[in-house]
Amino acid sequence: MKVVAIVPARSGSKGVPDKNIKPLAGRPLIAFSIRAALRSPNIDRVLVSTDSEEYAQIAREFGAEVPFLRPADISADMSTDFDFFRHALNWLQSHEGRVPDLFVHLRPTTPFRDPQIVSKAVEVMRLSTASTALRSVHEMPESAYKTFEISGEWLKSVGSGSFALDAANNARQQFPKTYHANGYVDVVRSSMIMEHNKLHGDKVHAFVTPPVAEIDTLEDLDYLQYQAERNPAWVEKLFRE
Secondary structure, three states, X not given: OOEEEEEEOOOOOOOOOOHHHOEEOOEEHHHHHHHHHHOOOOOOEEEEEOOOHHHHHHHHXXXXXXXXXXXXXXXXXXOOHHHHHHHHHHHHHHXXXXXXXXXXXXXXXXXXXXXXXXXXXXXXXXXXXXXOEEEEEEEOOOOHXXXXXXXXXXXXXXXXXXOOOHHHHOOHHHOOOOEEEEEEEEEEEHHHHHHHOOOOOOOEEEEEOOOOOOOOOHHHHHHHHHHHHHOHXXXXXXXOO
């Protein structure tokens, strides 16, 4: 079974300009996902999908392949993950005559990964033939059933839709556990994309990981820089030659 990691890295981030190549522990952010993929035994090849030649050159310096540039029309703010996966599959099919069985989706904005956990996710998908995809999640510290929507000017419970909120004060153990998709590692099947025009399908394997921080703001980046400074051995392990 052929397994290819793909790291998406468009250049047009508005919230944090050039977010995907911002420095973290002295390396561009994208490098962390590339190196985690390269150090994962179950991954055969590492591609970066980007619309930027600058980003492409950085990716190659850290060991990834960038055989194509992503078109501008699927690199905008509203472009979807499905768009760049479909583009990559079409390119591989037309230029190399074959596509991988599995794609491992590694977002640059989740830089701190254990390559062994990434490899375990691949192995789960290899063995779970009924799964249409795999997504990583971690348990939410507070059940989503204890959260609220606003309807007009009134609060109502997300879980029940009730405006009577006293039950939301019950102990968290009385509510179902809920999970947050965290970007640690997703694994998708090429066949799901090509044959069904879907990325994940309707039997998505729940792959529970340790809680992980994601970068959406400069403050998030500052926090991860702090974590990297506290754990320099972890960073060096990922980047050692």
